[in-house]
Structure formats: structure tokens, C-alpha cells
Amino acid sequence: MSKPPIVPETTVAGIAVDPRTLERVIPESRRPDGTVRKQLKIRPGYTPQEDVRRFRGTRQAQMDATSLPKGHVIGWTPAPAAAVPPASKAGLSKAQKKNEKRKEKRKEKRDEPKVKDNWDDEDEGEADEGGAPAPAAAKKSTSGSHSPENPNWAAAPDAQEAEKKDAGADALADKLEKLEVQ
Known part of the structure; x- marks a missing residue:
């Protein structure tokens, strides 16, 4: 007689064969609080409800063994995955x-570069993919922006503030020219 395996196989109900005594037992286990459950012996011939298999006659068992998977059609093979059109x-x-x-x-938007390659080219965003600038009629201005074609005085910058900024920039440029690096 051969020896039982070191790690016994258990049934659905948790019954295993004890390798020392060769009796059917439910092995000891540990509870969540840390205490240990004792090993339980199973009397010979007892089969718990979880381990009882559904009765299948010989013809039913033969039919199950030779049946095709659900949805399978005899003689039909699926097309290769690469040849399946979208x-x-x-x-x-x-x-x-x-x-x-x-x-x-969304995919097109993800593929577009977010950073311009050349910041000197102002018309880059207005050019189509071929590199030609888009026609003026095709350009759409947003409702909140100010342009000569679509004046929006609420969004337009104040002319005096723009002059002050320009004057400040010119003064700063003059100061930088006067500085000499030694």
C-alpha cells in the first residue's frame, strides 16, 4: 500500500486523509482570534452533503463527455483575429x-502636440495639417475675445494700460542697454 501525500487533498467540505493514521479527518485550523480548532474525525462511510455528486446515468455521462461547448457549431471555425474587420x-x-x-x-486631441516647436511662428496654430494657413473665413473667433472683425469692448484691453506697459518695457530695455558687463 502506498503512502498518502504529505499535503493531503481536501474535499469541498474540507475532509482530508490524515497521513499518520490514514483516517478521514477535518484538520485543525486557527480561528481569527488566534485560538485553534481541534482536529475532527469523520466516521467511515459518511459523506457530507457538500461532497455528494449529482447523479448522472451512464447515457447522460456519455452525452456530457461527447457534447460540444455551448454556442459551438459543427464544422464552423472562427476567422483569425487579425482578419476581423472593425x-x-x-x-x-x-x-x-x-x-x-x-x-x-479624444484620440485626435491626444495625438496633437501640446507644445509648439517654434514660438516665433505665430500662425502655426492657424495652419492646417498641410502647413498652409487656414482661410480667414474658416477661422472662428470665440465670443469672449476681442478682434477687429469681432469687437468686444468688455474684453478689449484698455489703450492707456497698454501704453503704460509698453513705456515700462521701453524704459527697462534702455536700462539694460546702459549696463555694461565687466
């Missing part, structure tokens, strides 16, 4: 189509 928009609901458009816009 889902067509014809089968999508209105909300799904809208969500697809949102995803595409």
Missing part, C-alpha cells in the same frame, strides 16, 4: 455612433 457603423445604435465620434475626437 465593427461596421451600420449595426450601431445612435448613442454608440455618437460615442465612437467622441472617442475619435
Whole structure:
């Protein structure tokens, strides 16, 4: 007779074979508070409800062994994953189509560079992808900004404040020119 394994296999109910006595037991375990539960012997022939298997006749067992997985069709093989085309928009609901458009816009926005390569080029943001500047009619100004085409006097900078800033910048430039590095 062979020896039982060192680490016994347990049933669903937790019953294992004791390697020393070869009796069926529920091994001792530790409670959350740290105390130890005693090892319980299981009388011979007893099978707890958790370990009872569902009765299957010989024909039923044979049918289970030879049956196909759920949803499988005989002779049909799925197409390779690489050849599967993306889902067509014809089968999508209105909300799904809208969500697809949102995803595409988010993806495009993520792909755009956030930092300009050349800060001297002011028209870079207004140029299309080909590098040509966008036509004036295609430019959209926001409602809160001030421009000659769309005057918004509430958002327009005060002319006197702009002159003061320019005068301050000119004075600072003059001071820097007078300084000499020794």
C-alpha cells in the first residue's frame, strides 16, 4: 500500500486523509482570534452533503463527455483575429455612433502636440495639417475675445494700460542697454 501525500487533498467540505493514521479527518485550523480548532474525525462511510455528486446515468455521462461547448457549431471555425474587420457603423445604435465620434475626437486631441516647436511662428496654430494657413473665413473667433472683425469692448484691453506697459518695457530695455558687463 502506498503512502498518502504529505499535503493531503481536501474535499469541498474540507475532509482530508490524515497521513499518520490514514483516517478521514477535518484538520485543525486557527480561528481569527488566534485560538485553534481541534482536529475532527469523520466516521467511515459518511459523506457530507457538500461532497455528494449529482447523479448522472451512464447515457447522460456519455452525452456530457461527447457534447460540444455551448454556442459551438459543427464544422464552423472562427476567422483569425487579425482578419476581423472593425465593427461596421451600420449595426450601431445612435448613442454608440455618437460615442465612437467622441472617442475619435479624444484620440485626435491626444495625438496633437501640446507644445509648439517654434514660438516665433505665430500662425502655426492657424495652419492646417498641410502647413498652409487656414482661410480667414474658416477661422472662428470665440465670443469672449476681442478682434477687429469681432469687437468686444468688455474684453478689449484698455489703450492707456497698454501704453503704460509698453513705456515700462521701453524704459527697462534702455536700462539694460546702459549696463555694461565687466
